[in-house]
Amino acid sequence: MKKISWVFSLLVATLMTIEVSLATDRVGNFALLDHQGNYHQLRKYGDSKALVIISTAASCIENIEKLPKYRLLRTTWERQGISFLAINSSSKDDLESVRQMDMLHNVDLPILMDSSQLVAESLSLSKAGEIIVLEPKSFAVLYRGGLDIDPRRARPDRNITEVKGTSFLTDILAAAVAGELDSADATIETPAVGCDLAFPMLDKHAMSTPDYATEVAPILEEKCVTCHIEGGIAPFAMDSHMMVQGWSPMMKEVIMTKRMPPAQVDPSINHFTNARYMEPNELQTLVHWIDAGAPRGDGEVDPLTRINKSETLWELGEPDYVVEVPAFAVPATGVLDYENVTINLPFKQDVWVKSVQHIPGDRKVLHHLLSYIVPGDYEERIVEGENDSYREFLEGYAPGKDEAVSYPDDAGMFIPSGSAVQMSLHYTTFGKETVDRTRLGLYFAEEKPKFQYSTYSLSHGGRNIVIPPGEKEHKMSASHVFEDEIMLHGLRPHMHYRGKHMRMSVVYPDGSKDDIINVPDYNFAWQPTYRLSEPMLLPAGSRVMVEGAFDNSHYNLGNPDPDAEVRGGAQSWDEMFIGYFSYHKTEVN
Numbered sequence: 001m002k003k004i005s006w007v008f009s010l011l012v013a014t015l016m017t018i019e020v021s022l023a024t025d026r027v028g029n030f031a032l033l034d035h036q037g038n039y040h041q042l043r044k045y046g047d048s049k050a051l052v053i054i055s056t057a058a059s060c061i062e063n064i065e066k067l068p069k070y071r072l073l074r075t076t077w078e079r080q081g082i083s084f085l086a087i088n089s090s091s092k093d094d095l096e097s098v099r100q101m102d103m104l105h106n107v108d109l110p111i112l113m114d115s116s117q118l119v120a121e122s123l124s125l126s127k128a129g130e131i132i133v134l135e136p137k138s139f140a141v142l143y144r145g146g147l148d149i150d151p152r153r154a155r156p157d158r159n160i161t162e163v164k165g166t167s168f169l170t171d172i173l174a175a176a177v178a179g180e181l182d183s184a185d186a187t188i189e190t191p192a193v194g195c196d197l198a199f200p201m202l203d204k205h206a207m208s209t210p211d212y213a214t215e216v217a218p219i220l221e222e223k224c225v226t227c228h229i230e231g232g233i234a235p236f237a238m239d240s241h242m243m244v245q246g247w248s249p250m251m252k253e254v255i256m257t258k259r260m261p262p263a264q265v266d267p268s269i270n271h272f273t274n275a276r277y278m279e280p281n282e283l284q285t286l287v288h289w290i291d292a293g294a295p296r297g298d299g300e301v302d303p304l305t306r307i308n309k310s311e312t313l314w315e316l317g318e319p320d321y322v323v324e325v326p327a328f329a330v331p332a333t334g335v336l337d338y339e340n341v342t343i344n345l346p347f348k349q350d351v352w353v354k355s356v357q358h359i360p361g362d363r364k365v366l367h368h369l370l371s372y373i374v375p376g377d378y379e380e381r382i383v384e385g386e387n388d389s390y391r392e393f394l395e396g397y398a399p400g401k402d403e404a405v406s407y408p409d410d411a412g413m414f415i416p417s418g419s420a421v422q423m424s425l426h427y428t429t430f431g432k433e434t435v436d437r438t439r440l441g442l443y444f445a446e447e448k449p450k451f452q453y454s455t456y457s458l459s460h461g462g463r464n465i466v467i468p469p470g471e472k473e474h475k476m477s478a479s480h481v482f483e484d485e486i487m488l489h490g491l492r493p494h495m496h497y498r499g500k501h502m503r504m505s506v507v508y509p510d511g512s513k514d515d516i517i518n519v520p521d522y523n524f525a526w527q528p529t530y531r532l533s534e535p536m537l538l539p540a541g542s543r544v545m546v547e548g549a550f551d552n553s554h555y556n557l558g559n560p561d562p563d564a565e566v567r568g569g570a571q572s573w574d575e576m577f578i579g580y581f582s583y584h585k586t587e588v589n
């Protein structure tokens with residue numbers, strides 16, 4: 001397909017003096033991270049008069065020479081309401097080389113990292129150096145081609161008699177600024193010069209479509225089926241080829257916009273055992289298979305029909321104590337706010353907990369939960385809106401992660417006698433009434449552990465939060481110094497419906513800085529505690545920082561009311577800005 005449109009644009013280029021009539025083409029919505037880990041989604045550029053996407057390649061000299069011209073183009077048009085993005089889709093470049101290019105040549109544009117090349121394919125890009133101008137509401141392609149065009153600009157086919165700008169590109173931008181795009185009923189195409197982009201995976205998959213049974217199903221099984229299973233929280237089960245084929249156009253859409261799988265983080269910063277990464281070749285396999293019509297292939301057995309519904313059992317044997325959460329009746333429909341319950345623990349002495357496991361009562365409705373240890377008289381002690389220092393985070397449950405969790409070696413949770421478990425449960429409805437009876441199993445440590453595991457909540461003082469209506473990027477930050485040396489194990493960003501993105505980083509006592517985690521597209525519905533595969537040692541005196549932003553505009557699909565001024569508070573429609581750091585001190589108890 002790619003080849004055809006490439007040949008087609010060449011043809012158009014050579015036949016430019018002959019009458020050609022072209023229809024406007026359209027592209028699909030997509031989302032990518034840029035070279036600094038910021039999330040960009042096409043749909044969110046709807047306020048721009050036009051969006052210019054410049055295809056770059058760090059490995060292409062011709063492209064490097066053009067960079068100053070792109071910068072000039074941007075400085076000329078940006079303040080008139082046109083947005084600019086670069087996109088690096090070359091199979092030869094990696095993140096490091098793209099960052100180098102930015103540093104050495106001051107590209108000064110967000111450079112989208114299209115390492116799977118799927119966005120280049122959907123935009124029909126064929127060269128580095130090609131420029132695409134989009135109408136950001138309809139995703140119509142207004143212009144496709146190069147930066148510089150012969151100033152004589154012979155285009156008898158378009159009856160252009162007067163030279164308006166310096167190129168067709170600038171004509172289009174001028175029309176966009178003037179709000180005169182209605183007349184653009186066709187995509188203007190001009191030749192682009194630059195290095196050809198190679199599409200090795202597309203070529204490979206064009207030769208032989210990815211096989212459903214041996215290539216596609218294993219990816220779905222690993223990345224999707226934990227939730228998309230009968231009795232799971234997702235709206236449909238991927239339990240046969242037929243089912244997946246039926247949903248495949250929608251699957252492509254959620255993959256291209258990074259909506260699914262949920263809880264993806266920036267893959268260039270650390271590695272987390274429970275973040276749901278998608279590798280470029282997995283994305284290519286799924287999307288190319290879907291584009292080919294999601295065929296069943298020759299495999300005799302359909303692997304997805306063989307997956308058993310998982311039954312959760314106490315993995316570590318009968319717990320030392322089971323906390324029974326009071327039955328909760330979940331209605332058939334509607335959106336439920338968080339359900340908070342406090343359950344007293346009968347322990348006459350202090351105990352140390354080594355492992356815990358949550359067993360959901362009904363996986364269809366229990367979206368996730370968070371458990372905390374609190375003092376028995378917690379309700380009397382808290383002051384609403386103030387930083388809550390009485391709660392100690394115990395563990396959370398989220399679909400696909402319902403196995404027993406043990407605290408790091410030599411560490412445990414301390415539960416003083418007289419404590420209670422507080423649980424915050426998030427339920428979703430699925431069309432039928434049901435009753436959830438969730439249980440929490442506690443396993444005690446035989447000996448007092450060397451380290452006490454705990455979670456620090458670093459927040460921006462709740463009551464000070466004021467987010468104006470419609471604000472797209474309301475920034476916020478907070479920092480804290482750990483006075484002792486700590487071993488950092490887990491992180492959880494927490495905001496409410498307006499949360500947009502959050503990063504955590506550390507400034508060491510010697511002034512050097514490290515990134516800890518970047519959640520580029522925060523979603524209130526998905527806030528796991530991300531567990532570091534390799535814990536980080538932070539020396540005494542390290543300052544941790546949390547930086548993020550809220551989106552109170554209509555571009556945030558989770559926003560219940562873009563016209564409201566939002567303030568800090570405990571309800572989901574109020575806001576919070578908290579980074580949770582789970583760690584233990586390295587000094588022995």
Ligand code: HEC
Binds near residue numbers: 220226255261
């Ligand atoms: C952790 C659980 C989880 C995983 C893993 C997961 N999904 Fe989902 N999926 C959901 C839930 C919950 C919904 C419904 C709510 C929503 O759309 O956010 C959903 C919705 C969808 C929808 C329907 C969207 C709509 O608007 O109707 C599609 C399609 C989908 N998922 C595809 C996938 C694919 C493909 C994967 C794997 C690459 C995947 N999901 C992995 C939980 C999950």
